[in-house]
Amino acid sequence: MKHIKPVLSILLATIWISVSEFVRNQVLFKSFWTSHYQGLGIAFPSTPVNGAMWGVWSLLFAVAIYSISKKFSLLQTTLLSWFMAFVMMWVVIGNLGVLPYGILLYAVPLSLLEAFVAAWIIRYFTKG
Secondary structure (H helix, E strand, O other): OOOHHHHHHHHHHHHHHHHHHHHHHHHHOHHHHHHHHHHOOOOOOOOHHHHHHHHHHHHHHHHHHHHHHOOOOHHHHHHHHHHHHHHHHHHHHHHOOOOOHHHHHHHHHHHHHHHHHHHHHHHHHHOO
């Protein structure tokens, strides 16, 4: 019974992260991404396998948030996990030349919200 709370919190956070990523990248900004990638002469990766890997990424992000949350406050967990997942990802894809920098105006606040809500879900469902 003791292990149900962490598993539940990680599962719920994974669902939140997956939905957030899908809405942001496949609903709100898909045309932005596809036109950017077309300008680079490559296709925007949106196959089912790519979607599945984002699901894996969401689970790994939720596990990392859970681990961080055991030692840090909600705000510290949010900022540390956001930096670890998003800032480092943007550095890598920027280095690869596939980051459309204009999207950061929207991606920064939305990704901070994503990390905050995931951290809150984990803290809420593991307390007690």
